[in-house]
Amino acid sequence: MTMTDIKTLAAGDTDLDRPIIISGPCSAETPEQTLDTAKRLARAGIKIFRAGIWKPRTKPGGFEGIGVPALQWMQHVKETTGMLTAVEVATRSHVEAALSHNIDILWIGARTTGNPFAMQEIADTIRDMDAPETPVLVKNPMNPDLELWIGALERLYNAGVKRLGAIHRGFSVYGTSLYRNRPQWRIPLELRRRYPDLPIICDPSHMGGKRELIASLSQQALDMGFDGLIIESHCNPDCAWSDKDQQVTPEALSAILDHLAYRDTPVQNENLLMLRQQIDQLDNELLDILSKRMSISREIGKYKKDH
Numbered sequence: 001m002t003m004t005d006i007k008t009l010a011a012g013d014t015d016l017d018r019p020i021i022i023s024g025p026c027s028a029e030t031p032e033q034t035l036d037t038a039k040r041l042a043r044a045g046i047k048i049f050r051a052g053i054w055k056p057r058t059k060p061g062g063f064e065g066i067g068v069p070a071l072q073w074m075q076h077v078k079e080t081t082g083m084l085t086a087v088e089v090a091t092r093s094h095v096e097a098a099l100s101h102n103i104d105i106l107w108i109g110a111r112t113t114g115n116p117f118a119m120q121e122i123a124d125t126i127r128d129m130d131a132p133e134t135p136v137l138v139k140n141p142m143n144p145d146l147e148l149w150i151g152a153l154e155r156l157y158n159a160g161v162k163r164l165g166a167i168h169r170g171f172s173v174y175g176t177s178l179y180r181n182r183p184q185w186r187i188p189l190e191l192r193r194r195y196p197d198l199p200i201i202c203d204p205s206h207m208g209g210k211r212e213l214i215a216s217l218s219q220q221a222l223d224m225g226f227d228g229l230i231i232e233s234h235c236n237p238d239c240a241w242s243d244k245d246q247q248v249t250p251e252a253l254s255a256i257l258d259h260l261a262y263r264d265t266p267v268q269n270e271n272l273l274m275l276r277q278q279i280d281q282l283d284n285e286l287l288d289i290l291s292k293r294m295s296i297s298r299e300i301g302k303y304k305k306d307h
Contacts, residue, residue, distance in 0.1 A: 018262065020201060020228025022086055022105075023253055024050040025235075026243040027063065028070040035077060037235040040250035042081040044257075048105065049074075049083040050230060054094055055242060056111055063241045071101035078102070086137075090118060095125040099134065107137040107230075110169060113152045114141035123159035132160040137201065137230075139167040146187050150194070165199040166191060167230060168221070170207035176288040178280060180209025180246070183217070185224065192225070205232040205246040214248060215256045225266030231256075 023041050028034045028051040038049050051074060055065035074085045086105035089095045090112045098106060106126075112118045126134060136156055141148045153164055168188040170181030188200055202221030204214045218229050234240045237247040248256070 019222060019226070020048070020199070021046055021257065022048040022050050022201070022228065022230040023233045023250075024086075025052070025240065026205075026232050026247060027052040027055055027241055028066055028073055029241050031073045031076070033235055034070070034073045035080065037233060037250060038077040038081050038083060040235060041233060041253070042083055044250050044254040046250075046253075047083060048086055049077055049081070050086040050107075050232075052242070053087045053098075054090065056090060056109060068097050071097060071103065074103060075101055078104075089122060092121050092125045095122055096129065099126075099129055099131050105135045105137065107167060108139060108152065110139045110142045113139055114143065114145070114148055116151065116155070119152045119155045123155045123161065126156070126161055127159040133163060134161070135163040135165065136161050137165045137167050139169050139203070140171065140187070142172045142181075144171040144184050144187055146190055149187075149191065153198075165201060165227070167201045167203050168207075168226070169203035176284045176291065178284070179207055179213070181207050183207055183220075185220070188226075189224065199227040201228040201230050202226045203230045205230070205243075209246050211237070211246055211248045211252070214246075215259065218256065219260055222260060222262065223266065 023046050025033065025037050034051060041049060051070070053065050053070045053074075054067060055063060057064055071087070074087065077083060078085050084104040085102075086107060087098050087103050088109050089098055089106050090109060095106065108119070108122065112122070126132065126136070138149070138152050138156070141152075149166070153166065156164060166188070168183075170179060170183050171187075173179060173182050191198065192200055202218065204217035204221065205211075208214060208217050214231060218231070221229065231253055232243065232247040233250050233253045234244075234247040235249065237244050237249060240247055
Protein backbone atom coordinates (compact mmCIF):
# COMPACT_ATOMS: atom_id res chain seq x y z
CA MET A 1 0.00 0.00 0.00
CA THR A 2 1.56 3.27 -1.13
CA MET A 3 0.41 6.44 0.62
CA THR A 4 0.69 10.02 -0.69
CA ASP A 5 2.18 12.49 1.79
CA ILE A 6 -0.23 15.29 2.74
CA LYS A 7 2.56 17.72 3.67
CA THR A 8 2.45 19.53 0.35
CA LEU A 9 -1.22 20.38 0.93
CA ALA A 10 -0.55 21.85 4.38
CA ALA A 11 2.79 23.50 3.72
CA GLY A 12 1.85 26.69 1.88
CA ASP A 13 4.97 28.84 2.04
CA THR A 14 6.41 26.95 5.03
CA ASP A 15 9.26 24.47 5.18
CA LEU A 16 8.24 20.97 4.11
CA ASP A 17 10.70 19.57 6.65
CA ARG A 18 8.68 21.04 9.52
CA PRO A 19 5.92 18.94 11.08
CA ILE A 20 2.28 19.35 10.09
CA ILE A 21 0.36 21.27 12.78
CA ILE A 22 -3.42 21.01 12.93
CA SER A 23 -5.26 22.89 15.66
CA GLY A 24 -8.63 24.19 16.74
CA PRO A 25 -11.32 23.61 19.35
CA CYS A 26 -12.69 20.25 20.37
CA SER A 27 -16.09 21.57 19.25
CA ALA A 28 -17.33 24.44 17.15
CA GLU A 29 -19.67 26.02 19.71
CA THR A 30 -20.64 29.42 18.33
CA PRO A 31 -19.69 31.46 15.24
CA GLU A 32 -17.80 33.92 17.45
CA GLN A 33 -15.83 31.25 19.35
CA THR A 34 -14.94 29.44 16.14
CA LEU A 35 -13.72 32.52 14.27
CA ASP A 36 -11.92 34.05 17.26
CA THR A 37 -9.96 30.83 17.83
CA ALA A 38 -9.17 30.53 14.13
CA LYS A 39 -7.90 34.11 13.81
CA ARG A 40 -5.61 33.71 16.82
CA LEU A 41 -4.28 30.40 15.48
CA ALA A 42 -3.69 31.96 12.06
CA ARG A 43 -1.64 34.72 13.72
CA ALA A 44 0.40 31.96 15.35
CA GLY A 45 1.19 30.52 11.92
CA ILE A 46 -1.19 27.51 11.98
CA LYS A 47 -2.29 26.50 8.49
CA ILE A 48 -4.98 23.88 9.24
CA PHE A 49 -7.99 24.58 11.45
CA ARG A 50 -9.85 21.66 13.02
CA ALA A 51 -13.16 21.66 14.88
CA GLY A 52 -15.64 19.03 15.98
CA ILE A 53 -18.99 19.38 14.19
CA TRP A 54 -20.57 16.10 15.27
CA LYS A 55 -19.50 14.86 18.70
CA PRO A 56 -19.97 11.17 19.51
CA ARG A 57 -20.91 10.68 23.15
CA THR A 58 -20.88 7.52 25.25
CA LYS A 59 -24.33 8.35 26.63
CA PRO A 60 -27.13 10.49 25.18
CA GLY A 61 -27.98 13.86 26.69
CA GLY A 62 -24.60 15.56 26.47
CA PHE A 63 -23.45 18.12 23.93
CA GLU A 64 -23.28 16.25 20.61
CA GLY A 65 -22.09 19.09 18.40
CA ILE A 66 -23.84 21.82 16.43
CA GLY A 67 -24.00 19.75 13.25
CA VAL A 68 -24.42 21.04 9.70
CA PRO A 69 -24.91 24.75 10.61
CA ALA A 70 -21.37 24.81 12.02
CA LEU A 71 -19.99 23.84 8.61
CA GLN A 72 -20.96 27.33 7.45
CA TRP A 73 -18.79 28.73 10.26
CA MET A 74 -15.91 26.62 8.94
CA GLN A 75 -16.43 28.08 5.48
CA HIS A 76 -16.28 31.55 6.99
CA VAL A 77 -13.02 30.67 8.77
CA LYS A 78 -11.56 29.54 5.45
CA GLU A 79 -12.68 32.71 3.66
CA THR A 80 -11.49 35.02 6.46
CA THR A 81 -8.14 33.46 7.40
CA GLY A 82 -7.15 31.40 4.35
CA MET A 83 -6.66 28.36 6.60
CA LEU A 84 -7.51 24.85 5.47
CA THR A 85 -10.34 23.20 7.40
CA ALA A 86 -10.65 19.72 8.89
CA VAL A 87 -13.59 17.94 10.54
CA GLU A 88 -14.39 14.48 11.88
CA VAL A 89 -16.89 12.34 9.96
CA ALA A 90 -18.55 9.10 11.02
CA THR A 91 -21.42 8.49 8.58
CA ARG A 92 -22.37 8.89 4.92
CA SER A 93 -24.37 12.03 5.69
CA HIS A 94 -21.38 13.56 7.52
CA VAL A 95 -19.13 13.02 4.50
CA GLU A 96 -21.70 14.41 2.09
CA ALA A 97 -22.28 17.51 4.21
CA ALA A 98 -18.57 18.16 4.82
CA LEU A 99 -17.58 17.83 1.17
CA SER A 100 -20.52 19.95 0.01
CA HIS A 101 -19.24 22.72 2.33
CA ASN A 102 -15.73 22.49 0.84
CA ILE A 103 -14.04 21.04 3.91
CA ASP A 104 -10.43 20.32 2.95
CA ILE A 105 -9.50 17.39 5.21
CA LEU A 106 -11.60 14.66 6.82
CA TRP A 107 -10.60 12.63 9.83
CA ILE A 108 -12.06 9.42 11.24
CA GLY A 109 -12.49 9.09 15.00
CA ALA A 110 -11.34 6.15 17.11
CA ARG A 111 -14.84 4.73 17.60
CA THR A 112 -15.50 4.76 13.86
CA THR A 113 -12.13 3.25 12.93
CA GLY A 114 -13.05 0.19 14.96
CA ASN A 115 -16.27 -0.35 12.99
CA PRO A 116 -15.59 -1.97 9.57
CA PHE A 117 -19.16 -1.31 8.38
CA ALA A 118 -18.86 2.42 9.13
CA MET A 119 -15.43 2.58 7.49
CA GLN A 120 -16.71 0.90 4.34
CA GLU A 121 -19.65 3.31 4.20
CA ILE A 122 -17.33 6.32 4.47
CA ALA A 123 -14.98 4.90 1.84
CA ASP A 124 -17.88 4.21 -0.54
CA THR A 125 -19.29 7.71 -0.02
CA ILE A 126 -15.99 9.40 -0.87
CA ARG A 127 -15.77 7.26 -3.98
CA ASP A 128 -19.41 7.92 -4.95
CA MET A 129 -18.86 11.68 -4.57
CA ASP A 130 -15.78 11.44 -6.80
CA ALA A 131 -13.56 12.99 -4.13
CA PRO A 132 -10.52 10.68 -4.04
CA GLU A 133 -8.14 13.66 -3.70
CA THR A 134 -9.61 14.64 -0.34
CA PRO A 135 -7.02 13.88 2.38
CA VAL A 136 -8.36 11.52 5.04
CA LEU A 137 -6.69 10.99 8.43
CA VAL A 138 -7.58 7.84 10.37
CA LYS A 139 -7.26 7.72 14.15
CA ASN A 140 -6.23 4.48 15.80
CA PRO A 141 -9.09 2.36 17.17
CA MET A 142 -9.83 2.58 20.87
CA ASN A 143 -8.28 -0.83 21.55
CA PRO A 144 -4.63 -1.59 20.66
CA ASP A 145 -5.44 -3.51 17.48
CA LEU A 146 -3.00 -2.64 14.70
CA GLU A 147 -4.69 -4.87 12.11
CA LEU A 148 -8.01 -3.09 12.67
CA TRP A 149 -6.27 0.26 12.14
CA ILE A 150 -4.62 -0.99 8.94
CA GLY A 151 -7.92 -2.46 7.76
CA ALA A 152 -9.61 0.94 8.06
CA LEU A 153 -6.85 2.54 5.98
CA GLU A 154 -7.07 -0.23 3.38
CA ARG A 155 -10.82 0.26 2.93
CA LEU A 156 -10.24 3.90 2.05
CA TYR A 157 -7.29 3.10 -0.18
CA ASN A 158 -9.26 0.44 -2.06
CA ALA A 159 -12.00 3.01 -2.66
CA GLY A 160 -9.50 5.22 -4.44
CA VAL A 161 -8.45 7.53 -1.59
CA LYS A 162 -4.69 8.00 -1.92
CA ARG A 163 -4.02 11.03 0.32
CA LEU A 164 -4.11 9.08 3.54
CA GLY A 165 -2.60 9.66 6.95
CA ALA A 166 -2.87 8.15 10.42
CA ILE A 167 -3.48 9.85 13.76
CA HIS A 168 -2.12 8.25 16.91
CA ARG A 169 -4.30 9.30 19.86
CA GLY A 170 -3.48 6.46 22.26
CA PHE A 171 -5.55 3.53 23.47
CA SER A 172 -8.29 3.20 26.05
CA VAL A 173 -7.20 2.90 29.66
CA TYR A 174 -8.83 0.58 32.16
CA GLY A 175 -7.98 1.51 35.74
CA THR A 176 -5.69 4.28 36.95
CA SER A 177 -3.33 5.92 34.48
CA LEU A 178 -1.37 9.09 33.96
CA TYR A 179 -2.92 9.30 30.50
CA ARG A 180 -6.46 9.54 29.24
CA ASN A 181 -5.41 7.13 26.49
CA ARG A 182 -2.18 5.19 26.95
CA PRO A 183 0.38 5.91 24.18
CA GLN A 184 1.70 2.38 23.55
CA TRP A 185 4.18 3.87 21.07
CA ARG A 186 5.24 0.46 19.75
CA ILE A 187 1.97 0.19 17.78
CA PRO A 188 2.34 3.34 15.63
CA LEU A 189 6.04 2.52 15.26
CA GLU A 190 5.10 -0.86 13.83
CA LEU A 191 2.63 0.88 11.50
CA ARG A 192 5.51 3.11 10.36
CA ARG A 193 7.75 0.08 9.83
CA ARG A 194 5.16 -1.56 7.58
CA TYR A 195 4.17 1.60 5.68
CA PRO A 196 7.12 4.01 5.79
CA ASP A 197 5.45 6.49 3.39
CA LEU A 198 2.30 6.85 5.50
CA PRO A 199 2.22 10.19 7.38
CA ILE A 200 1.56 9.66 11.10
CA ILE A 201 0.34 12.53 13.24
CA CYS A 202 0.21 12.48 17.04
CA ASP A 203 -2.81 13.71 19.03
CA PRO A 204 -1.34 14.62 22.45
CA SER A 205 -4.60 16.27 23.54
CA HIS A 206 -6.62 13.05 23.58
CA MET A 207 -3.61 10.97 24.58
CA GLY A 208 -2.86 12.94 27.73
CA GLY A 209 -6.28 14.35 28.51
CA LYS A 210 -4.58 17.21 30.37
CA ARG A 211 -3.11 20.35 28.86
CA GLU A 212 0.04 20.08 30.97
CA LEU A 213 0.97 16.81 29.20
CA ILE A 214 0.73 18.21 25.68
CA ALA A 215 4.29 19.54 25.43
CA SER A 216 6.05 16.38 26.65
CA LEU A 217 3.92 14.04 24.52
CA SER A 218 4.45 16.25 21.48
CA GLN A 219 8.20 16.14 21.97
CA GLN A 220 8.19 12.36 22.35
CA ALA A 221 6.22 12.00 19.11
CA LEU A 222 8.56 14.30 17.17
CA ASP A 223 11.61 12.51 18.61
CA MET A 224 10.27 9.27 17.11
CA GLY A 225 9.82 10.83 13.70
CA PHE A 226 6.08 11.56 13.66
CA ASP A 227 5.08 13.83 10.79
CA GLY A 228 2.95 16.26 12.77
CA LEU A 229 0.67 17.10 15.66
CA ILE A 230 -3.06 17.70 16.02
CA ILE A 231 -3.64 19.75 19.18
CA GLU A 232 -6.90 21.11 20.54
CA SER A 233 -6.96 24.88 21.05
CA HIS A 234 -9.79 27.09 22.26
CA CYS A 235 -10.07 30.85 22.74
CA ASN A 236 -11.30 30.24 26.31
CA PRO A 237 -10.51 26.61 27.24
CA ASP A 238 -11.90 26.68 30.77
CA CYS A 239 -15.33 27.52 29.38
CA ALA A 240 -15.27 24.94 26.56
CA TRP A 241 -18.40 22.87 26.12
CA SER A 242 -16.41 19.65 25.77
CA ASP A 243 -12.96 18.37 26.85
CA LYS A 244 -11.93 21.65 28.47
CA ASP A 245 -9.06 20.11 30.45
CA GLN A 246 -7.11 19.11 27.33
CA GLN A 247 -7.42 22.35 25.37
CA VAL A 248 -4.98 25.27 25.35
CA THR A 249 -5.25 28.86 24.16
CA PRO A 250 -3.72 29.66 20.76
CA GLU A 251 -1.02 31.67 22.55
CA ALA A 252 -0.17 28.72 24.82
CA LEU A 253 -0.02 26.48 21.76
CA SER A 254 2.41 28.89 20.11
CA ALA A 255 4.64 28.78 23.20
CA ILE A 256 4.56 24.96 23.21
CA LEU A 257 5.52 24.79 19.54
CA ASP A 258 8.33 27.34 20.01
CA HIS A 259 9.94 25.20 22.70
CA LEU A 260 9.81 21.89 20.82
CA ALA A 261 13.06 20.49 19.41
CA TYR A 262 12.80 19.59 15.72
CA ARG A 263 15.42 16.95 14.91
CA ASP A 264 16.75 15.96 11.50
CA THR A 265 16.65 12.25 12.37
CA PRO A 266 14.44 10.36 14.83
CA VAL A 267 15.87 9.57 18.23
CA GLN A 268 16.37 5.82 18.44
CA ASN A 269 14.90 5.32 21.89
CA GLU A 270 11.98 2.99 21.19
CA ASN A 271 13.28 0.27 23.52
CA LEU A 272 13.81 2.73 26.36
CA LEU A 273 10.30 4.13 25.83
CA MET A 274 8.75 0.67 25.96
CA LEU A 275 10.61 -0.17 29.17
CA ARG A 276 9.43 3.11 30.70
CA GLN A 277 5.89 2.30 29.63
CA GLN A 278 6.12 -1.06 31.39
CA ILE A 279 7.26 0.74 34.56
CA ASP A 280 4.39 3.25 34.19
CA GLN A 281 1.89 0.43 33.74
CA LEU A 282 3.15 -1.40 36.83
CA ASP A 283 3.05 1.84 38.83
CA ASN A 284 -0.52 2.44 37.71
CA GLU A 285 -1.53 -1.11 38.64
CA LEU A 286 0.07 -0.72 42.08
CA LEU A 287 -1.77 2.58 42.63
CA ASP A 288 -5.02 0.99 41.54
CA ILE A 289 -4.56 -1.92 43.95
CA LEU A 290 -3.65 0.40 46.83
CA SER A 291 -6.68 2.57 46.06
CA LYS A 292 -8.96 -0.47 46.17
CA ARG A 293 -7.34 -1.64 49.41
CA MET A 294 -7.92 1.76 51.01
CA SER A 295 -11.54 1.71 49.88
CA ILE A 296 -12.10 -1.71 51.45
CA SER A 297 -10.34 -0.58 54.63
CA ARG A 298 -12.73 2.38 54.86
CA GLU A 299 -15.68 0.03 54.47
CA ILE A 300 -14.30 -2.16 57.28
CA GLY A 301 -13.89 0.89 59.51
CA LYS A 302 -17.43 2.03 58.78
CA TYR A 303 -18.78 -1.46 59.52
CA LYS A 304 -16.93 -1.60 62.84
CA LYS A 305 -18.25 1.85 63.81
CA ASP A 306 -21.82 0.91 62.95
CA HIS A 307 -21.75 -2.44 64.69
